[in-house]
Amino acid sequence: MSYFLPALLFVGLLLLISSFFMVKQQTAAIIERFGKFTSIRNSGLQLKIPLIDKIAGRVNLRIQQLDVIVETKTKDDVFVRLKISVQFQVVKSNVYDAFYKLEDPQNQITSYVFDVVRSEVPKMKLDDVFVRKDDIAIAVKSELNQAMTDYGYDIIKTLVTDIDPDQQVKIAMNRINASEREKVAAEYEAEAERIKIVAKARAEAESKRLQGQGIADQRREIARGLEESVEVLNNVGINSQEASALIVVTQHYDTLQSIGEETNSNLILLPNSPQAGSDMLNNMIASFVASNQIGEEMKKRNAELGLADKSKKTKRPKPQSGYTDADNSEDL
Structure with missing residues (x-):
C-alpha cells in the first residue's frame, strides 16, 4: 500500500496542475465538457475540471490583416493583378459564432474579395482602375461586412495596396508617358525660342529706329551747317550756286584726305584725277545754270x-432785246 501512495500523490499533483491554465491578452479560450460548449474564458488565470473540461480552441481578438492577390481583366482587355489588404477582427461578444460557425475565415474572406474585384474591375478601363482604386476598396469592404457580420467578424478596413498590369502594358504606358513629357518639353522649348526671336526682332527694330533717327539728325545738322556756310559766303560776295559748288569741292578734298589717313583701307574714290575737283565744280555750275533756265521757261x-484759260472762260454778251438773230433775219 505504501508503494502506491507516491504514485497517487504524483497523479493528484498532475491533475491539480492541469486544472489551471492561462489565457493571453486579446485572446479568448473556448471550453468544452465532453465535446459540448461550456464557456468562453478571457485573459488571465483560469480553472477547469481536469479530465472533464477541455480547451477546444483559442480565438485571436486582435486586428488581423489578410493580403489577397487577384488577377482580372479590365474593360479595355488588359490583365492586371491587384493586391487587396483586408483588416478584420473578431467581435468580442460574438466569439462563439466566430469559432463554431466559420471553420476557415481567411478562405471565406478571400472568396468574397475575388468575387467583388472580378465584378468591379471589368467595368473600368486600366487608367480608371488607378484613379478609382478607393471605389474598389469601398465595394470590397461593403460586401465583406454584409457577409462576415453573421459569423462574428468585423471588417475594419480594406485597401488596394498594389496595381500591377502586364509587363508589356507597363512598358507601353512608360513609352506613352515619356512621349507626353517630350511633347511638353518640345512645346516649352518652342515657346522659349519664339520669345527669343520676338525679343531679338524688337531689339533690331528699336536699333534700326534709333539708327535712322541718328542718321536723320546727322543729315539735319549737315544741312544746317551747309546753310550757315552758304550764308557766310554770300556775305563776302559769292552767290549761292558758287558757294554750293565750293562746299562740294571742299568736301571732296576732305574725303580724299580722310581716305589717305587710313593705312589698311581698300576704298577707292572715283573719279580721282587731279582735275576731278575742277570738273566737279564746272559740272555743278553748268547744272545750276541749266536748271535755272529750265525753271524760267516753265x-x-x-x-x-x-x-489762255482766262480767255476761254470769258462769255459772249447777251442781246438787249427779246428778239433773236433768227427773228431779225425774217424781218429783213
Whole structure:
C-alpha cells in the first residue's frame, strides 16, 4: 500500500496542475465538457475540471490583416493583378459564432474579395482602375461586412495596396508617358525660342529706329551747317550756286584726305584725277545754270497757259432785246 501512495500523490499533483491554465491578452479560450460548449474564458488565470473540461480552441481578438492577390481583366482587355489588404477582427461578444460557425475565415474572406474585384474591375478601363482604386476598396469592404457580420467578424478596413498590369502594358504606358513629357518639353522649348526671336526682332527694330533717327539728325545738322556756310559766303560776295559748288569741292578734298589717313583701307574714290575737283565744280555750275533756265521757261509756259484759260472762260454778251438773230433775219 505504501508503494502506491507516491504514485497517487504524483497523479493528484498532475491533475491539480492541469486544472489551471492561462489565457493571453486579446485572446479568448473556448471550453468544452465532453465535446459540448461550456464557456468562453478571457485573459488571465483560469480553472477547469481536469479530465472533464477541455480547451477546444483559442480565438485571436486582435486586428488581423489578410493580403489577397487577384488577377482580372479590365474593360479595355488588359490583365492586371491587384493586391487587396483586408483588416478584420473578431467581435468580442460574438466569439462563439466566430469559432463554431466559420471553420476557415481567411478562405471565406478571400472568396468574397475575388468575387467583388472580378465584378468591379471589368467595368473600368486600366487608367480608371488607378484613379478609382478607393471605389474598389469601398465595394470590397461593403460586401465583406454584409457577409462576415453573421459569423462574428468585423471588417475594419480594406485597401488596394498594389496595381500591377502586364509587363508589356507597363512598358507601353512608360513609352506613352515619356512621349507626353517630350511633347511638353518640345512645346516649352518652342515657346522659349519664339520669345527669343520676338525679343531679338524688337531689339533690331528699336536699333534700326534709333539708327535712322541718328542718321536723320546727322543729315539735319549737315544741312544746317551747309546753310550757315552758304550764308557766310554770300556775305563776302559769292552767290549761292558758287558757294554750293565750293562746299562740294571742299568736301571732296576732305574725303580724299580722310581716305589717305587710313593705312589698311581698300576704298577707292572715283573719279580721282587731279582735275576731278575742277570738273566737279564746272559740272555743278553748268547744272545750276541749266536748271535755272529750265525753271524760267516753265514759269513762262505756265503764265501763257494761265492767260489762255482766262480767255476761254470769258462769255459772249447777251442781246438787249427779246428778239433773236433768227427773228431779225425774217424781218429783213
